[in-house]
Amino acid sequence: MKNFHYSILAAITGAGFALTGCASTPKVSTSTAVSAVSPPAAVNAGPVLKGVGLDMADLDRSVSPCDDFFQYSGGNWLKSNPVPAYASSWGPRNLLNDRTQALLRQILEDAAANTNAPAGSNAQKVGDYYASGMDSVAIEQAGLKPLTPELDRINAIKDLKTLQKTLAHEQTLGTGAFFRAGVGQDRKNSTVYAVNLGQDGLSMPDRDYYLKDDARSKTVRTAYVAYMMNMFKLMGDAEATAAKKAATVLRLETRLAQASKNRVELRDPYANYNKMALKDFNAQFPAVGLPVILAQNGLGAAQEVIVGQPGFFKELNTLLKTEPLSDLKTYLTWQLVSSVAPALPKAYSDEAFRFAQVQSGAKQQPTRWKRMLAATDNTLGEAFGQLYVDKAFSPEAKQKALDMLSNIKASMAEHIQSNTWMSDATKAEALKKLNALRVKIGYPDKWKDYSALNISRESYLKNVLSARQWSYKENVQKYGGPIDRNQWGMTPPTINAYYSPPLNEIVFPAGYLQPPFFDPNADDAVNYGAIGGVMGHEMTHGFDDQGRQYDAEGNLRDWWTPADATEFTKRADVVGRQYDAFSPLDSVHVNGKLTMGENLADFAGLTIVYSALQKQLQKKYGNNPRPLYDGFTPEQRFFLSWAQLRRTNIRPEALRQQILTDPHSPGQYRTIGPLMNMPEFYEAFNCKEGQKMVRTTAERAKIW
The missing domain is CATH 3.40.390.10 (Collagenase (Catalytic Domain))
Incomplete structure (x- = not known):
């Protein structure tokens, strides 16, 4: 999911x-x-x-x-x-x-109980984020209201130009709609940052679930349609309307899946590195509106982009030109709502879990504090991590x-x-x-600065959206600057x-x-x-x-x-x-x-x-x-x-x-x-040829 x-x-x-x-x-x-296995005679x-x-x-x-x-x-x-x-x-x-988690939970509950933490401090942000996520009563009362401005933005799309502007905004929200665009190292010139574009836009775990007709793929696909229908009904649609919308999303995502590279193909770094001038990208794929998107999102200085999968963008360009605007708006609505399902009232998160169950086989959801702990670590991992390291790492x-x-x-x-x-x-x-x-051990030498991120106890969903926009802005601001070799891709408490x-x-x-x-x-x-x-x-x-x-x-x-x-x-x-x-x-x-x-x-x-x-x-x-x-x-x-x-x-x-x-x-x-x-x-272990763990010399692999 x-x-x-x-x-x-x-x-x-x-x-x-x-x-x-x-x-x-x-x-x-x-x-x-004593071991049942005797040591070698030597x-x-x-x-x-x-x-x-x-x-x-x-x-x-x-x-x-x-x-x-x-x-x-x-x-x-x-x-x-x-x-x-x-x-x-x-x-x-x-x-x-x-x-x-037991230690992390105590850290979070102490932070949530400390309502006197200085405004803007890491302790205040960590405590308020966790507390807002744990306030299920407030989440139920709010319903979809905190999401209304975002839903209205999608509903207001009236032509390709406003669609492109909305796509730019959706990128900042990390909804995963259509494709992903952001800043990362230029893989052929690692001393500079580049704008990278890649395929995205699918809500099921893999493109094959859309394309294969084996029993397992059909089961997941059926569950996905039911998930979408139930979510649209929760949003107020009648059964028939919800069914039509679910079919629309599945059809559009199937088009994207057909144009997407599979996971093995994505492992080829050369095939997924295609640098081109922005004007050339726009000439080939004008419906995407990339100049508009980059300019709106603080990347207007970029004159080149690295395209992961040009074939995908060719199909996306056609899709954006030929699909009814109403269907594209339905798709964007789904991408938005499904991406924030854990921050919505229980009925929504329960539907998301039911679909996840089909994929994972899990029988019940983790308790709420475990889900909110993971969310806090995901969002404020280095602020949270500083508190953890002080207690757990010598x-x-x-x-x-x-x-x-x-x-x-x-x-x-x-x-x-x-x-x-x-x-x-x-x-x-x-x-x-x-x-x-280079080796990094334990925690960053320079901690992430969260000062520009506003977190309060008003609304968990607002916190989620604010954090996403802050994260996107933090990423694109790297463009044009020196490579940040202090950044970490995992938080200090991560077991990985x-x-x-x-x-x-x-x-x-x-x-x-x-x-x-x-x-x-x-x-x-x-x-x-x-x-x-x-x-x-x-x-x-x-x-x-x-x-x-x-x-x-x-x-x-x-x-x-x-x-x-x-x-x-x-x-x-x-x-x-x-x-x-x-x-x-x-x-x-x-x-x-x-x-x-x-x-x-x-x-x-x-x-x-x-x-x-x-x-x-x-x-x-x-x-x-x-x-x-x-x-x-x-x-x-x-x-x-x-x-x-x-x-x-x-x-x-x-x-x-x-x-x-x-x-x-x-x-x-x-x-x-x-x-x-x-x-x-x-x-x-004194293993002999002919035993199952022993490969013959001819069968054996040797690299280093």
């Missing part, structure tokens, strides 16, 4: 932020049982100690680790942690999220994370230098890019991380750097398998099938020799075919091309981090015996830690949607996919 994305930059650059998330269990081991084992960070009770010892490591590493956990009614999937990340944790990253970076450099298939010229460029990689190709940086919010992802009390093997695996994943995104196309400065530039590029692609294609063969549901297969970047980052990252752990162990123990924690070697605990982060129970509906729309593979394949290619894993 369509949501307003607070990070306009991420949405419009076309490069996007390569996001990944991994989780493990926050429990501490209570078991002293291991000079030390004393058996009680470990921290892995729960031995979670293992399913009835399964061989060499046949199904996903089940072995967490089968008992999977049995005892079903998906709660309000969720569509459940993993250790959710448990950490619950713990984090300087010591930051330094330890930086030390780990330094070790992993050194390991990556060694793997590049010792690579057997890459030429010296390409290696030199790769090392240059690695050395230029990302790599940005145009900025060539990896970012780890404070929310991620806590147990079980990062535990100062755990042994090195657990931390390297957990947060270390994430660090390696994000670092190697710079060298995956997309990231490798950007140079050290973040420019979209081919720095590979033709022979090296061909060899990389050949090796990556092996990984793609491996994941294509994974099938979690009957007749449903993972899309190896869509998930390529994440799969390569998992595999390459884990390989790099394993080497980094070996360096750390050598530094710590030398040639002395290494302790066995809970009876497991450091190598075994490393792989267990990696796997336990990815334990996931997921509803079939959500799994089908994930495979269609998510560049990440399902958790079970993120667990076993890399390990099936790693001799280091075979050795750690």
Whole structure:
């Protein structure tokens, strides 16, 4: 379902932020049982100690680790942690999220109770935003009234000229109508900002839901029509009128879907980079009215634009010229109302959730405070985040994370230098890019300035709209200025991380750097398998099938020799075919091309981090015996830690949607996919050829 994305930059650059998330269990081991898996004979084992960070009770010892490591590493956990009614999937990340939310809720409730906070302060804005969202009585009483000026603006459209002006305004509201336009780095000249345009305008999760006739797509489409009809009826339309409007929106969005690139096509940064003069764009697509839109929205100085999908704008231009104005107004109304459904009275948000249920399989909505917590973080994340960091993130944790990253970076450099298939010229460029990689840990060095954003307790919906307009203005004001390298694409409490190709940086919010992802009390093997695996994943995104196309400065530039590029692609294609063969549901297969970047980052990252752990162990123990924690070697605990982060129970509906729309593979394949290619894993668990986790030499992928 369509949501307003607070990070306009991420949405419009076309490069996007390569996001990944991994989780493990926050429990501490209570078991002293010796492992059912004997250490390799070559291991000079030390004393058996009680470990921290892995729960031995979670293992399913009835399964061989060499046949199904996903089940072995967490089968008992999977049995005892079903998906709660309000969720569509459940993993250790959710448990950490619950713990984090408890702290965040207290921060928000304290802020909401403080009605004496200085006007204009972050505390006032955070408190008032959350309080207005929690005031369900006021939201019910207001109904659609706060939205009336926006609805009237759409109803007042009388010709193409006023339509174009309204489209400009809708861009500032982030409704997602027709297309997206904003400011981001020029991907071929990363030192300047450019105006970027891209396809948009669909309310269902993917274009395929409009175009495919399989049973699943038809089910979602039917639910979508019912959702629209019920929303139009809530707005006062009769049944027949609501049905006609729903059919109109579906017809227009289907036209847009037919002109849209699919998710695999959107992964090609060159094909989605088409710079043209504004006058040329206007000559080709005059109905869009781009000069009007840019001038109205503070981008009148722009003389060039980067168009993501020219074919889409060709169809949009035709659509705007040929469709009845009344139908276009119906579509714009729907885009507006559906984009703010969570801020409307309960009947509207309930309808939105009913449609979301069909997609995710969730049985009930999260409680209101959880929804408002997420909304506050989305809108005022750095104001809110400052309060969180003061309570939850220590300087010591930051330094330890930086030390780990330094070790992993050194390991990556060694793997590049010792690579057997890459030429010296390409290696030199790769090392240059690695050395230029910027690292952000915990929270921004320079916090976002919210002084121009007005928030009050008068109306939650007004706050939502004001925040969107402020966010859009903040984005377009970057045009013509220096690149802001202090900005963050995630808020400090976020339990996630990302790599940005145009900025060539990896970012780890404070929310991620806590147990079980990062535990100062755990042994090195657990931390390297957990947060270390994430660090390696994000670092190697710079060298995956997309990231490798950007140079050290973040420019979209081919720095590979033709022979090296061909060899990389050949090796990556092996990984793609491996994941294509994974099938979690009957007749449903993972899309190896869509998930390529994440799969390569998992595999390459884990390989790099394993080497980094070996360096750390050598530094710590030398040639002395290494302790066995809970009876497991450091190598075994490393792989267990990696796997336990990815334990996931997921509803079939959500799994089908994930495979269609998510560049990440399902958790079970993120667990076993890399390990099936790693001799280091075979050795750690004494796996032999012929066991399911062991690929033959001919089948195995090897990149770094």
